[in-house]
Amino acid sequence: MSNATDNWWRSAVIYQVYIRSFADGDGDGTGDIAGLRSRLPYLAELGVDAIWINPWYPSPLADGGYDVSDYRDIHPTYGTLAEAEKMIAEAHALGLRVILDIVPNHTSDQHLWFQQALAAGPGSPERERYLFRDGRGEDGSLPPNDWHAAFGGPAWTRVPDGQWYLHLFAPEQPDLNWDHPAVHAEFDDVLHFWFDLGVDGFRIDVAHGMAKDPALPDLGLTEFSVLTGEGQDDHPHWDRDGVHDIFRRWRAIADGYPDRRVFVAEAHVRPGRLAHYLRNDELHTAFNFDFLKCPLEAGPLREVIDRSITDLAAVGAPPTWVLSNHDETRHVTRYGRAYTGVRSALLDQGAPSDRALGTRRARAAALLMLALPGGAYIYQGEELGLYEVEDLPEAALQDPTWERSRHTVRGRDGCRVPIPWSGTTPPFGFGPPGSVPWLPQPKDWTSYTAEAASADPASMLQLYRAALRLRRAVPAFTGEAFRWLDSPHGTLVFERGAGLLCAVNLSDQPLPLPDACQVLLASGPVGDRLLPTDTAAWLQRN
Numbered sequence: 001m002s003n004a005t006d007n008w009w010r011s012a013v014i015y016q017v018y019i020r021s022f023a024d025g026d027g028d029g030t031g032d033i034a035g036l037r038s039r040l041p042y043l044a045e046l047g048v049d050a051i052w053i054n055p056w057y058p059s060p061l062a063d064g065g066y067d068v069s070d071y072r073d074i075h076p077t078y079g080t081l082a083e084a085e086k087m088i089a090e091a092h093a094l095g096l097r098v099i100l101d102i103v104p105n106h107t108s109d110q111h112l113w114f115q116q117a118l119a120a121g122p123g124s125p126e127r128e129r130y131l132f133r134d135g136r137g138e139d140g141s142l143p144p145n146d147w148h149a150a151f152g153g154p155a156w157t158r159v160p161d162g163q164w165y166l167h168l169f170a171p172e173q174p175d176l177n178w179d180h181p182a183v184h185a186e187f188d189d190v191l192h193f194w195f196d197l198g199v200d201g202f203r204i205d206v207a208h209g210m211a212k213d214p215a216l217p218d219l220g221l222t223e224f225s226v227l228t229g230e231g232q233d234d235h236p237h238w239d240r241d242g243v244h245d246i247f248r249r250w251r252a253i254a255d256g257y258p259d260r261r262v263f264v265a266e267a268h269v270r271p272g273r274l275a276h277y278l279r280n281d282e283l284h285t286a287f288n289f290d291f292l293k294c295p296l297e298a299g300p301l302r303e304v305i306d307r308s309i310t311d312l313a314a315v316g317a318p319p320t321w322v323l324s325n326h327d328e329t330r331h332v333t334r335y336g337r338a339y340t341g342v343r344s345a346l347l348d349q350g351a352p353s354d355r356a357l358g359t360r361r362a363r364a365a366a367l368l369m370l371a372l373p374g375g376a377y378i379y380q381g382e383e384l385g386l387y388e389v390e391d392l393p394e395a396a397l398q399d400p401t402w403e404r405s406r407h408t409v410r411g412r413d414g415c416r417v418p419i420p421w422s423g424t425t426p427p428f429g430f431g432p433p434g435s436v437p438w439l440p441q442p443k444d445w446t447s448y449t450a451e452a453a454s455a456d457p458a459s460m461l462q463l464y465r466a467a468l469r470l471r472r473a474v475p476a477f478t479g480e481a482f483r484w485l486d487s488p489h490g491t492l493v494f495e496r497g498a499g500l501l502c503a504v505n506l507s508d509q510p511l512p513l514p515d516a517c518q519v520l521l522a523s524g525p526v527g528d529r530l531l532p533t534d535t536a537a538w539l540q541r542n
């Protein structure tokens, strides 16, 4: 694609394809590249700029593919490298860029390197590529330190010869040793491999976790946020300054290509720290989890929006916005609960949710997100208004969280249920008739299919299509101009240059619309120039 659109990523709308659940071409119950290829025209019609594909590499799927056993190939269930190349070319022909997921913090325990490390034994060079240590206690039967794994339990597993290896996630995901030159060289090469194949960028998994304090000191904390290390300075494994050297090196690799290749960081870090990842010789953008996790309330939203824009502007990076992804409860469900933000799964899972209310608010949130300056992420199915499937049978649950939490946290399968495309019975066009999706779809998804939504002018899909069309057509969306306008308590009103306004009413009173404005798009009915509660509108000054 041309240099003229070099800065496409600064305002791109990127659609997240959780490939396992997107579309199943061969009928084995799991999504695949054939399915994705068949749905590319749908994505082009939706009006997104790029797709980000969750890991599609060979993997035992102990963590849905975030346990990679070969970084230069495609999982046979998803297809072949040749199909991947065709998919990339077809996406490009439709004007869609392609971003892959790279998982550098850990490999699968089935990766050749880890198997070699196990076979070679303690003290071997093969073990140096991971973080193997002797245990504590007289016979070494205690883990080397007190770190916790993100899915529950200790972050160490013992191997038969008595040593332990570190895994910040599941035991099937051993952490790599990023102090080892071979690890750097390997990932340099993996980046080149896919860039040479034509991919436009990478989403970097656990970008804040790759550098560890070599002393591996105890955390000594009983209470802390497992993902961010909240409340602890100089954390021994999250957000250490060492990660920035890695990203400078990666940036140089991306910049070695004549057309723009980009990175987006998945970095769960404390407020103010994200900008470090986006300095102009590091990564291009990062997910805005503060926005995703924020309750749908005007005050907190305004704070997060201000902070995001200001912090990142200081390093010249655009903000991004996201409401859902494959790790979080779908926002239709969150916004229908008494507490609309994201806290810990233990507090929120199964909390009662009013689906009609959640849907109304999700519509308003979509217009808010898509009106803000910078980039935005859409998680597959959110454009269909899908809700979290909270009643999956326990026997169907596959997220390692379920086992690792000793069946106390159900985990993330409820947002990963295969997409309903058409028809009135499962598999709803996800795969050919008679195929059985890897997670069961709710029966009432008849009314949530892309086919049903396309025929319904009031559907979530039509709202997303209209919003994305306007986002491209109205020049004020192109720039990064943004300013708040005065508005009553519980509401948000802002202007994006050239008289384009977005008004969001999260108060319990109707919000009078500004004078001399026409409504371009609204998330719900607008009565007599009054914007109802839980509704948003895009307006153009006359």
Ligand code: GLC
Pocket: 063, 066, 103, 169, 205, 206, 266, 326, 327
């Ligand atoms: C990221 C991914 C998540 C995965 C974890 C470990 O947070 O989004 O799905 O489980 O990393 O790779």
